[in-house]
Amino acid sequence: MRTTEVMRDARRALDICNACRYCEGFCAVFPAMELRRQFTNADLSYLANLCHNCKGCYYACQYARPHPFGVNVPKTFAELRNESYAAYAWPRPLTALFRRNGLVVSLATALGIAAVLILANLFVPQTALYGARTGTGAFYAVIPWGVLVALSAAAFAFAIAALVMGGMSFWRDTETGSLGDGRTVGAALRDILTLRYLGGEGHGCNDLGERFTQARRHLHHCMFYGFLLCFASTCTATFYADVLGQDAPYGIFSLPVLLGTFGGVLLCVGTVGLIWAKIVSDPAPAAPSLLGPDFALLFLLLLAALTGLLLLAFRATAAMGPLLAIHFGVILAFFLLLPYSKFVHGIYRSLALLRWAKERDQDAAVPSRPEQRAPESENLRVALTAAPGNRA
């Protein structure tokens, strides 16, 4: 990544942090920082993406404003992450989508819904679109099966390709080498799936302000696992349709509907909760320029969940047609936006955690770096073991 103003801010902050090290108990960022004395742009990008934005280090910081040093690691790192999303985006011309990302996501969603509605209105008979229909194949009278599959698959495949390209850029930029052995990958997966560093490893985080809570971790779990359940619902539905030859809609107690309903509700709880947390939380350690992208993705996910649940609730009525078109529009927009929304944080965070899992292993094997500011004890026997350069 090229050097920017935010990069220089981050470097300055880390020079202070690395000389202080009081925060090393909070998360992975500070132990990873302590492995370095100088910070390349790639190091900064890695550390910024390793940061889960728990804000513990901000409230604990003796150098936070109004101290003249003005250290604000969560804010600086959030800004840096946003720059890194743009820097690693693929294809290159689309990096501009990370500027004014909130607006981009909102517009794309609206356009997605409008396009599907208009196309449905143009090509689908009015009786099919606005008539109450039930029974297998009802959905496909509104949007033909082939169109549905082709559009979704194309959008999804593009999104995956773009995400993979972005991930590879990040990996190349920040690290040369293998992904690590099975044990390392397993450790990283555990850190990713449990959000280990968003819970302060049991202590909680400064989600909303000075108090420690587990709120954001729990809400993120609701959102993430709700999302996975919805995804599983789509996959099982595809399996039912393509392999078993059963057309949607499926019964209330069928696997796709159960997964989708449970997942949709979790997704709603998670996204609404996270939106609430963003609104009520202390603005000091937050980056205002990032509220747009954050809110945009949360609302998009909420919209996807809500329209899905509404479709389920009203699928036997005349509202089914328009609801299906809207839900499909939202999903289509979501797929297309995946690589150009805050969704990418999941990719880079996971890769950063994988790299940290590797570094952690390597560091444990090499016990020789100046570690900790030794305490200020004079004439004390125990001080002998705390000599600089000695990592007991």
Added chain:
Amino acid sequence: MLDLTRLFDVLVIGGGNAALCAAITAREAGCSVLLLEHAPRAFRGGNSRHTRNLRAMHRGPTSVLTETYTEAEYWDDLLRVTGGQTDEHVARLMIRDTAEALSWLAARGVRFQPSLTGTLNLSRTNAFFLGGGKALVNALYAHAQSIGVEILYDSEVLELKLDDGAVVEAAVSSKGFPETVRARTYVASSGGFQANITWLREYWGEAADNFRIRGTPYAQGRVLKNLLDQGVGSIGDPTQCHAVAIDARAPKFDGGICTRLDCVPFSIVVNRNAERFYDEGEDVWPKRYAIWGRLVAAQEGQIAYALFDSKCETLFMPSVFPDIRADTIAGLAGKLGLDAARLEATVHAYNDAVQPGRFDGSKLDGCHTEGLTPPKTNWAQKLDAPPYIGYPLCPGITFTYLSVKVDDRARVLMDYGRPTANLFASGEIMAGNILGKGYCAGTGMAIGSVFGRIAGQEAARHAHN
């Protein structure tokens, strides 16, 4: 707005760890408590906000401390650093109470680092606050507020009016307005006077103008002086302060831990005249911090320069400001503002005196000079691998030793030995009873936590009578 005309059970003066422990304890005992913090909210917490750990005795491994650290060993450590300038009865009481201090703090929201991360060699004796002292201060303020301690920031106590050994009222400047506050009992936890340059000048002369104060600028010693002026007993050498060598580019106040320079053992250190003045390799660095603070304070202009070469670059903790480097000694002299010819001569003489040996930064390696005054007795390596690197050093004051005298119930004693009727003290303002000299990591917070609680209990008991 808080009604300051009412009579409080307990008035706590100060806003650091010791003050908060006292206020919380008194409030939990059912007292109405007002805490007056001189600093604005953002800088609350006195020097506690710059601290990191608390030294606690324990009879077995805990979640944050390994092995055991007995009263005998703690006392032995304290005796060694103070050279006997400590009140054994009070000190042992403090040591025994630290066994409970951690769980008391944890129950009130303070979080500790698990013992296995990072600081292995210290986790036997010292419990580290997760995130450091400011996180501790935040937790204690949040708890104090939640149980109903009244807190006023930007409120400096100017005077505690003593009448026949009893405090009758406190003159306060609260948010810029003069106020009088009355309480049944008073707890003075308002720290030392290390940030009061005028007062330091009384003992150090103009040199004091070149000191940096590592911690809070609010430690003005106003209450301390006011009490001593009214015949309260004192303890601790008023002329002495704990000082370490820090980066001379540090801010005047509040530079905290990150300005400390740990490169001295691997350097040669010269004064403004480009001359060495003390054995840089005398002992392991943690035992020599404070000596170097005083040594630099004794140099002209209270400034010195640590010089080393690229071999030593990564042997010590990085410090906050960039190093100063050049490819030649003369070039470095130019950048540091030293006389080039003199510095070259000093380095030349030193290089010639360095004896061959196996350098090992992790222990006393015996690599020394011969025929040089002063000698360097460990880690002596030639400066011969450019770039040459330098840091400017100046004295950074941590705290002062002068204190009010207290008994084992935290009661402030008058100079004729009788306890005051309703005045208690905790924290740095009375730390000299235990630490008359030297320092032992984590004892400041230990004294504050233990005596804060004792002062709070005693004040509450007195207020109820």
